[in-house]
Amino acid sequence: MDNPFTSEFYTATWLKIFKPKAKERRFKAFGNLSFYKAKYFPIYTVSGADSSKGITYSLEAGKERLGNKAFVIYDFPNYYVRPSDFYKGKLNCWVTEQHTGFLTDLTQYENLEDYLKTNFKSKTRNRIVPLKRRLESCFDIEYKTVEQISRGDFEVIYSRFYELLKKRFNQKQDFCVTLNDKDWEFFKKTSFEFINNGSAVLFLVLANKKIIGVSYGHFLDDNFILAHTVFDTDYSKFNVGKTQLVKLTQWCFEKGIKKCDFSKGYFHYKSQWGNTKYSFEYHIFYNRFSIFSKAISCSIYSFYSIKNFLRKVGIDESVNKIRFLLKRENAPMTYTFHFNPIEVKDAKSLGPNINPVANNPSSIMERAKIEFAFKYNAIMKGISAFEKPDSKSSFYISYQQQFYEGTINHPK
Incomplete structure (x- = not known):
């Protein structure tokens, strides 16, 4: 399948949102890639910049008068073969590694069971499967794969998607670029188009009809690129995130996907589920016969090399923390709960003014x-809660004719 991140729709949409005054430029030497020019210098950056999850391209020798130009191509996944390795024309290329990516090469395994057995210790496997079963026993769980979607359903799902991403990153006290206004607008516009043209797919986990997990990804050749995945942190004890990955991996085997690519950006699950580590490269091209072109490209290469060094020593993590603080978002309150069985006949016996929540x-x-539900492996639909008058830290729970007094430990 063609790369969705170099499609005319993707690049035109990106330019319209992020560079509305820029003119799109294409060069025969770079095949189907689209560029925009810097304001003061002959520097041409690939449209989409670093918003993509992987740019692939080809080069054609002798197809362009290059002059003093320099070209910057972001996010080339280096498990593909570099076009510049076989290029013999006027262009030369600086290569700098920027982001780390993780993927799973599924061709090494017969099926999901083989993959789990090879990559996870028995203790971990014995935790993943039972928690998935517990989730499915406590809630009416639905797993949905969305390959076509109406505008109305899309807006409902993506409203919840946004809510879950914001909740998750606020909990981590970390900055999420995707939640910026322009980035979210771009993500929504492109994902709606890609889902409906068959180049992307959406996975949902629903508990009692409520969305508690969303994953979104793209097809590229025989690979699947997981762009975003998030779950409702209220259900974290049920290991919803790992259940999502189990279902995704099973789907990849069923579809004959060769590589499941978790893309750039470090999260623990990527290193845990991936069996291959790779790099996203920036390719900086220049005209080997132009001193000016080489000088500009060398300065760009130096800039990104320094940026990569700072990223390796953790500066980017500190910057993201600062950006989160500047947005003045509050981390969600973390509560703990305790439940003690009590001997009462029915709700009326709890006392006056006891109202169901x-x-x-x-x-x-x-x-x-x-x-x-998690602690007692209880069916959510059968659980009732009752407010306790004049108390903000205690309540009652009833389940299968048994009553419990619950207490809330508020965060300090």
């Missing part, structure tokens, strides 16, 4: 019910 997906009581 209405269902509210974002309430503390909803979190308490989820915690209760």
Whole structure:
């Protein structure tokens, strides 16, 4: 399948949102790549810049008058063969590694069971499967693969997608570029198009009809690139994130996917589930017969080499923390719950003015019910919560005619 990140739709949409005054430029030497020019210098940067999850391209010798130009191509995954390795024309290329990527080469395994057995210790495997079963026993779980979508359904799902991403990154007190206004607008516009033209797919995990997990990714050749995956942190004890990855890996085997690429950016699950580490390269081309072109490209190469060094020593993590703090977002409150069985006949026996708590997906009581379901392997639909008058830190739970007094340990 053609690379979605070099498609005319993708590059035109990116330019319209991020560089509305820039004119799109194409050069025969770079095949289907699109560029835009810097304001003051003859520097041409690939359209999409670093928004893509992997740029692949070809070169054609002797197809262009290059003059003093320099060209910058972002995010070439180096498990592909570099076009410049076989190029014999006027162009020369600086290569600098920038981001680390992780992928799983599925051709090494017979099936999901073989993959899990080879890559995970028995202790880890014995935790993944039972927690998946517990999730499925406590909730009505649906796994949906979305390959075509209406605008209405898309808006509903992506509203929840945004909510979950924001909640997750606020919990980590980390900055998420995708949640910037322009980046989110770009992500929505391109993903709606890509899902419906068959170059991307959306995976959902629903618990009692509520979306608790969303994953989105692209097809590229025989590979699948996982662009974003997130789960509702209220369900973290159920290992929803690992369940998503198990279902995704199973789907990849069924579809004959050769590589499941977790793309750039470090998260623990990527190193845990990937069996191959690779780099995203920036390719900086210049005219070997132009001193000016070489000088400009050398300065660009030096800039990105320094940036990569700073990234390796952790400066980017500190910058992201600062960017998060500047947005003045608050990390979600973390509560712990305790439950003690009590001997009462029915709800009336709990005392006067005891009222059942209405269902509210974002309430503390909803979190308490989820915690209760996990602890007692209880069916969520059978759990009822009751407010305790004049108390903000205690409540009652009933399940299968047994009552419990619950307490909330508020964060300090």
